[in-house]
Amino acid sequence: MWARYSEFKQTVFELITVGYEILDGRILNTNSKWLAEKITAMGGKIIRMVTVGDSLKDISSSIREALRRRVDWIITSGGLGPTYDDLTLQGVAKALNRRLVLNRVAYEMLKERYKILAEQGVVDSPELTPARIKMAMFPKGAKPLRNRVGSAPGVIIKHGKTWIACLPGVPAELYSIFEEELQPLILKTIKKIYRVDRTIHVRKIAESSIAPKIEYLIRKYPGLYLKTHPKTIEAGVSRIEIQVSVMSNKEDEAVEKADEIENMIKNIVIEMGGEIETV
């Protein structure tokens, strides 16, 4: 159950995850959740998350589809490494009809990195083999984002009005590049909004019973975001969560509106014979 303040323009994101290990159920896509939390907290709005395999065709089609939706940002994770099936940059290049060219800055980053890894004895030689150089082959016009944790640099490129950022799939590397390199760039593009979230925990009322009343509230107060989440029924008692989100360009206004809506819902619940849980 929801409605959204249409008067607030948000910066719109699409997340693309690359890797068969997600598609075959081996691992949970925690990268997308982590990015979504960060981006939502910054005031951005994610409209789609897509996971494709390590396939040139599927990567490039997912990028093209996102570009067609005219999102502000596309953020990919995975597929930047040295191996044959790390195909993200090839997929981006194909989608944008650009060539892959050696990025000098990325090349120097890799040179520095493998020098240290060789000194530490992690690799036999600091030599930039073709597999390692591959990580500096960027779509023409792209720039590197420094990777302080692993080898493959992140990549950023603007195409039309859309920024495309490519991050590695290893979580520690993704976190580091996002927080230290990408976040400051994203923040510059974020349209400023204030959002206040409230969660009301309700017992003894079924979602289907409260639905018409919530619908009434939404019709009366256009611009409010309301969502009910049914929880499991335990010992014959139904539990639901009602999420209230209020957005505004002014902080005071958002808090005041959230207070008002929260009280109204609590009153409705009590009038219906339900209970408010304090968690």
Next chain:
Amino acid sequence: MWARYSEFKQTVFELITVGYEILDGRILNTNSKWLAEKITAMGGKIIRMVTVGDSLKDISSSIREALRRRVDWIITSGGLGPTYDDLTLQGVAKALNRRLVLNRVAYEMLKERYKILAEQGVVDSPELTPARIKMAMFPKGAKPLRNRVGSAPGVIIKHGKTWIACLPGVPAELYSIFEEELQPLILKTIKKIYRVDRTIHVRKIAESSIAPKIEYLIRKYPGLYLKTHPKTIEAGVSRIEIQVSVMSNKEDEAVEKADEIENMIKNIVIEMGGEIETV
């Protein structure tokens, strides 16, 4: 790093998750991982996972895109409930250009369900209100899948050569409908294959060092699936996982081939001065 037995035709799936609570980072998409594990174990292949919000336009466009990829199965989760923003069936109907009509069997299921819930005191009345009837409004031609855990029935419909199944987002309901209702139907459509997986844990070799040798193996043995996963570097020692997957129409052949490839990789690792970890 990979290659895949192209001679094995697999039944192809796309998973679509519906819900803003995934897109804003509030919850992890565990439903997709659970479904992916089940489907992979059954011999199916997932080619894409998509998450969209509770938006009619986004749901229907994601269904249309999957139909255009001519997948065998589309499985959606979420958006089947009684509330205003449960829009999955409307999205499917729009994508297929079908009307929503009352499904008599689903209506009877809901009647039965709300009778029990009213007897248990979970809901005030067993009456099928418009919000509750909404859960029996199916795209024309669809059939219900019994929900033994919650209210909203699952939905199944065939469009051209593609089966579309819609499951609720509440995990316990999704698990139950999948295992008891959907799995037997999927199994009938699965092209029989045997798959043997092996994971080799390697220390003291960097992914970029072993990459050329693995590439050589793949070229020599077309039809083998190999993937290297870099792990974090601890105390200057790099760790990688090498995943070997072999598929065949004959079980013996798959096991024999997996043994052969596993031994070859272990020999390569030892020749390069690496170590095999037993986990």
